[in-house]
Amino acid sequence: MKVGILDIDSQMKRDNRGEKRKYPNIACGKIYGFHKSRGDVVVYPWKDTPVDRLYISTIFTNSRATIEKNLWVYELFADEVIIGGTGWDDYSVKPWKISRLPPEIEAFDEPHWTYEMYDLDYGIGFSTRGCHVGCSFCVVPKKEGLVEYRDSTVEKLLNPRSKHLVLMNNNSFAHHDFMEDIEQIKHYNLSIHWDQANDITLVTPEIADALRSVNYRSFDGRKKELFFAFDLMVKRKRDKTGEMVSYDMLKVVPEKVRMLKESGIRPSHLKFYMLIGFNTTEEEDLARVECLKSLGCEIYPMLYRDLTGKIGVDATGKPQSFHVRPMRDWIHTGLYRKQSLHDFDRYWQRWEEVALK
Numbered sequence: 001m002k003v004g005i006l007d008i009d010s011q012m013k014r015d016n017r018g019e020k021r022k023y024p025n026i027a028c029g030k031i032y033g034f035h036k037s038r039g040d041v042v043v044y045p046w047k048d049t050p051v052d053r054l055y056i057s058t059i060f061t062n063s064r065a066t067i068e069k070n071l072w073v074y075e076l077f078a079d080e081v082i083i084g085g086t087g088w089d090d091y092s093v094k095p096w097k098i099s100r101l102p103p104e105i106e107a108f109d110e111p112h113w114t115y116e117m118y119d120l121d122y123g124i125g126f127s128t129r130g131c132h133v134g135c136s137f138c139v140v141p142k143k144e145g146l147v148e149y150r151d152s153t154v155e156k157l158l159n160p161r162s163k164h165l166v167l168m169n170n171n172s173f174a175h176h177d178f179m180e181d182i183e184q185i186k187h188y189n190l191s192i193h194w195d196q197a198n199d200i201t202l203v204t205p206e207i208a209d210a211l212r213s214v215n216y217r218s219f220d221g222r223k224k225e226l227f228f229a230f231d232l233m234v235k236r237k238r239d240k241t242g243e244m245v246s247y248d249m250l251k252v253v254p255e256k257v258r259m260l261k262e263s264g265i266r267p268s269h270l271k272f273y274m275l276i277g278f279n280t281t282e283e284e285d286l287a288r289v290e291c292l293k294s295l296g297c298e299i300y301p302m303l304y305r306d307l308t309g310k311i312g313v314d315a316t317g318k319p320q321s322f323h324v325r326p327m328r329d330w331i332h333t334g335l336y337r338k339q340s341l342h343d344f345d346r347y348w349q350r351w352e353e354v355a356l357k
């Protein structure tokens, strides 16, 4: 059998380890390994080669239109076309349409094929999946469920070419095997990058000590970095007993940053993803910026887009407040450290654009 793989939206990026696809598509890696290990011919990257089956995977919803437009071309070259990935899923109306890999491929668990396919010199994958928090703007609980579960072990994800590992777990601290991961990271003397925002509400002195005990790094390994989320003013979720608990994040974040600091983790190593344009006001966004700035933490603003990929709307589907885009630029440029939002040119430019509409 001859199969093709079109990984439509992972971009080539250059870092200190050369030019690579920054985020390998793990599903494509499984497809590649499954067919290679069966002795099939795998064409990757696929481009207009006749094949028996063509797999197309997309992470981002904005690739959907391109795939739909080119579908006739794909069908010209392949007897069978299988399309999937988060960008292909449809969350516009219930029941959601969520694409899944064929079960025999989903069960295929040999990460070294992903490393071969993408020529990776670091390990990457999920040791756990799922997330109990259930934020309405996130696909993870819809795709993977509201209970964290084991997907792999650190040991299994090791790349023999490297001592660097990237874990893409969505809520690492919530799984009871987190400490086992820490022990394996130390045992193999790895540098470790947790790529998704960790849940700051779950930090305890034990977790803080565990994080400090490992060589946590950025994706490219160049600097010390730990990601957390500060997406909402009040975070509501079920605790271990099933009780719904509310967290006032303007109180929780400073308290947990202090806890991490007491364990020896510098606040400047902490980067907070900050969702804007979802359900917060300008005053609330400024309060979050002020809070993180005064703590000495880094901020990464994330512009909200809905689950269908639509941009410019808030949680209720109404147009976002005019301050949202200037707020993102003000943080991204680092000017939030030097001037107020109201002294930032783009704030008033945007205000005029929206007012004159």
Ligand code: SF4
Binding pocket: 131, 132, 133, 134, 135, 138, 139, 140, 141, 170, 171, 199, 229
């Ligand atoms: S905590 Fe993160 S992974 Fe979990 S549901 Fe919220 S956004 Fe998604």
